[in-house]
Amino acid sequence: METNETVSASNPVLPIGYSLVPKGKLANAVTCLEMRERPAGAASGERPDLSLERMSMPDIATYRQLFRAIGEEWMWVSRLVMSDEELTATLGDPKIEVHVLFSGGKPSGMLELDFRQAGECELVFFGVANDMIGTGAGRHLINQVLSIAWAHPIERLWLHTCHFDHPNALTFYRRSGFTPYAFMVEVADDPRVTGVLPRTVAPHIPIIE
Structure with missing residues (x-):
């Protein structure tokens, strides 16, 4: 979910065939998706057990938690x-919107929208807590995304997902009306090796040192 979609000299097209990834790094297979209009029949829906609140100016400690x-x-x-400083400046931009999903008064999901590109909206982050997966909370939340994003004067809503995400993520986004348009590969430090994340997280992705 965190790859720039621009191909440049610093982000070249990969050669055909296998490319060795150095130990301690991760290769992230990314799928970019977009929609050019709000899907017909898309509705926000009602879930009395769920509520969505926008963070007007997120406290960075609360946001990171x-x-x-x-x-x-x-x-x-x-x-x-x-x-x-960088995170405060980013979240403080009026064209960045962070919304939190609450269930029973407990933060249970989040979405982040970026309207800084004229006529476009990027769904930068989207997810629900593990205990909310399979409850319909994700479907409710993506409907909220569509309502919020398309209430703005945009012509394109886009996102990227990757093989690090939930295995149903790509199918979920396609069923929500998004169309794949590009593949990318991101190579980066494994955050579990650098200590940014605990070594125990994401056991579906092996650590190679």
């Missing part, structure tokens, strides 16, 4: 390695 709770098992790391 939620970020870890939702994304640690799926290797979300970019916000954890940002400096306090």
Whole structure:
């Protein structure tokens, strides 16, 4: 979920065939998806047991705690390695929206939308707590994304998912109306090796040192 979609000299096209990944690094297979209009019939729906609240100016400690709770098992790391100053500036941008899903008064999910590109919205982060997976909370939350994003004057809503995410993530996004348009590979430090994340998280992804 954290790969820039621009291909450049620093992000070249990979050669055909196998490419060796150095030990201590991870190769992340990314699928980029988009939608050009809100799907017909998409509705926010009602879930009296769930509520969504926007963080007007997120406290970075609270934000990082939620970020870890939702994304640690799926290797979300970019916000954890940002400096306090950079993260404060990012979250303080009026064109960045962070919304928190509550269940029984407990933070149980989050979404982050980036409207800084004119006419577009990136769904930067999206997820629910592990105990909410399979309850319909994710479906409710993505419907909220569609309602919020398409209430703005945009022509494109996009995101990226990867093989670090829940195994049903790609199918979920496609059923929600997103269409795949590109594949990317990101090579980065394994955050469990660098100590950013505990070594016990994301056991579905092996550590190679």
